[in-house]
Amino acid sequence: MCDESIHQPPIPQQLTPLLLDLADAAPRDLDNGGVLRRLTDHSRKLPGVEATAVISVDERRTNTAKVVAASDDASGQLAQAQLEFDEGPGLEALRTGRRLADLPLGLPSFRSRWPRYVPRSLSEGFTGITVIPLCHEDRAIAALHLHHQHCRHHALPGESVRAAQALSDAAVIGVAHERQLRYVDQLQAALTSRIAIEQAKGMLAERFEWTTHKAFELLRSYARSHNTRLNDLVRSVIDGPPTEGPFRRPSPR
Structure with missing residues (x-):
């Protein structure tokens, strides 16, 4: 009423x-x-x-x-x-x-x-x-x-x-x-992710004498087969010790 x-x-x-x-x-x-x-x-x-x-x-x-x-x-x-x-x-x-x-x-x-x-x-x-x-x-x-x-x-x-x-x-x-x-945040996140991926590729290429292309393909393949986010895997490569994780440095012969 x-x-x-x-x-x-x-x-x-x-x-x-x-x-x-x-x-x-x-x-x-x-x-x-x-x-x-x-x-x-x-x-x-x-x-x-x-x-x-x-x-x-x-x-x-x-x-x-x-x-x-x-x-x-x-x-x-x-x-x-x-x-x-x-x-x-x-x-x-x-x-x-x-x-x-x-x-x-x-x-x-x-x-x-x-x-x-x-x-x-x-x-x-x-x-x-x-x-x-x-x-x-x-x-x-x-x-x-x-x-x-x-x-x-x-x-x-x-x-x-x-x-x-x-x-x-x-x-x-x-x-x-x-x-x-939100768009700026997304761009920043994408840029940060890309920089990290490039860093991890370089580290693995040096560690195993791979090309950076092969390093990226193996990173992506591992992430997919183990249901792991690529960014998380990349951070583990960058921040983790080289003697641990899925991409361990080979032991000296």
Whole structure:
């Protein structure tokens, strides 16, 4: 039931620190989607919003979406239901890149549009929804869901929609930064791995009078046949004593 008597303070003066928080991607964000999790937390505090969730495009699987954050179990389950039903406002926003603002889900038109999702949302007590796509490089990479009530004389306040859009725009910057940091880390890891492999190849080539090509082939073959990570094997060659391990120095005759 909607309570029209509750007065909420204006948002703008409260928004600046949240925008800065979302635009900044810290190292802690790289493994758990921290920017989008903070977006759900901050958006949940907006006037009229009862619950939030975010679904995003899976970077590793083309055209596949996943739930990355939710303010509570109900919103998380609703987001997951969209993926299972292959219908709903979040998926539509991801596909079209268009914002869906203050939709009264009880209307017959929305029941026809999303016949399985809408009854599920209404059963959870969410009669209205606003979905804001997060767009980067001309495509939607995620969709923020704002669950709320929608009564005859009550809708999600316009300032909340505008604030959520601003938060989403800031989150896009944070996500882009997050991805850039992850890419740099991957490049650094690849470079470090390559340097170690070259060092191990040189050590084995000197130890056994092999070519570096033969040394690498034997390293790779040993790792595969013993179900060992190549990087771990390489480190054992570099850090271990030459008289131990699978590539021991031959005993002098």
